[in-house]
Amino acid sequence: MTDTAQNGAPGRIVLVTGGNRGIGRAIAEAFIAQGDRVAVTTRNGGAPDGALDVRCDITDAAQVDAAFTTIEAELGPVEVLVANAGITKDTLLLRMSDEDWSSVIDTNLTGSYRLVRRAAKGMLKLRRGRIVLVSSVVGLLGSAGQVNYAASKSGLVGMARSIARELGSRSITANVVAPGFVETDMTEVLSDEQRAAVKGQVPLGRYARPEEVAGAVTWLASEQAAYVTGAVIPVDGGLGMGH
Numbered sequence: 001m002t003d004t005a006q007n008g009a010p011g012r013i014v015l016v017t018g019g020n021r022g023i024g025r026a027i028a029e030a031f032i033a034q035g036d037r038v039a040v041t042t043r044n045g046g047a048p049d050g051a052l053d054v055r056c057d058i059t060d061a062a063q064v065d066a067a068f069t070t071i072e073a074e075l076g077p078v079e080v081l082v083a084n085a086g087i088t089k090d091t092l093l094l095r096m097s098d099e100d101w102s103s104v105i106d107t108n109l110t111g112s113y114r115l116v117r118r119a120a121k122g123m124l125k126l127r128r129g130r131i132v133l134v135s136s137v138v139g140l141l142g143s144a145g146q147v148n149y150a151a152s153k154s155g156l157v158g159m160a161r162s163i164a165r166e167l168g169s170r171s172i173t174a175n176v177v178a179p180g181f182v183e184t185d186m187t188e189v190l191s192d193e194q195r196a197a198v199k200g201q202v203p204l205g206r207y208a209r210p211e212e213v214a215g216a217v218t219w220l221a222s223e224q225a226a227y228v229t230g231a232v233i234p235v236d237g238g239l240g241m242g243h
């Protein structure tokens with residue numbers, strides 16, 4: 001089998017950050033179900049059955065490095081990185097503190113950068129790899145009360161496209177998945193009024209299930225998507241159409 005043929009074949013070593021709940025858990029479970037060897041990193045543990053459970057706060061470069069070292073020792077070099085872990089600290093611009101801004105940027109954007117930079121070392125040696133960054137429709141559309149979050153998620157698009165250009169010659173792809181509203185802890189906090197308003201704007205008239213986001217991620221990591229890089233794949237029920 002050539003390197004290119006292996007790129008996307010099942011049985012690979014996959015790292016999903018934030019894989020203990022919500023979208024990340026669904027992504028980890030989907031890779032496990034198709035026979036990949038999956039490591040899940042979180043701050044609090046609770047990886048799904050069949051995944052290597054690794055503690056790692058992605059705001060700390062030393063913890064990111066240590067997590068990769070553990071995964072490399074236990075499973076081998078990471079071939080598929082899914083940078084999914086993320087947070088919100090929503091508030092209107094004039095009420096936003098520097099901490100609200102910097103913690104969201106540090107987790108969602110800089111955290112993804114720390115992961116990608118560390119993962120790229122192993123992928124360059126392998127001369128193959130798949131990088132999927134979990135962004136949001138909000139990164140493309142903007143959202144009142146989410147200046148920090150939208151900036152962090154928008155930044156992931158420029159990051160993925162730059163990585164796609166920088167590492168493409170080594171058969172490493174970098175893509176973005178941009179979910180709309182998904183049923184998870186993150187959206188649980190919205191009021192009934194806010195939820196109804198969101199659904200009213202979504203052509204499909206409902207929230208996504210985490211598994212529906214996982215489908216796009218596993219596809220981007222699959223052999224079928226070997227020629228897809230620098231793409232932004234919306235999984236948003238049509239909410240962000242045209243962006």
Ligand code: NDP
Binds near residue numbers: 018085136137182
């Ligand atoms: P949840 O709030 O359900 O889960 C967030 C995950 O991120 C948890 O696993 C959490 O693990 C992890 N995490 C948060 N901060 C850190 C950190 N500093 N270091 C390591 N892990 C961390 O989120 P969702 O499943 O809803 O969202 C997953 C991704 O999808 C996020 O990037 C989010 O922005 C994005 N998204 C979500 C949408 C939605 O509607 N839900 C819509 C569009 C995008 P732990 O707390 O154990 O560390």
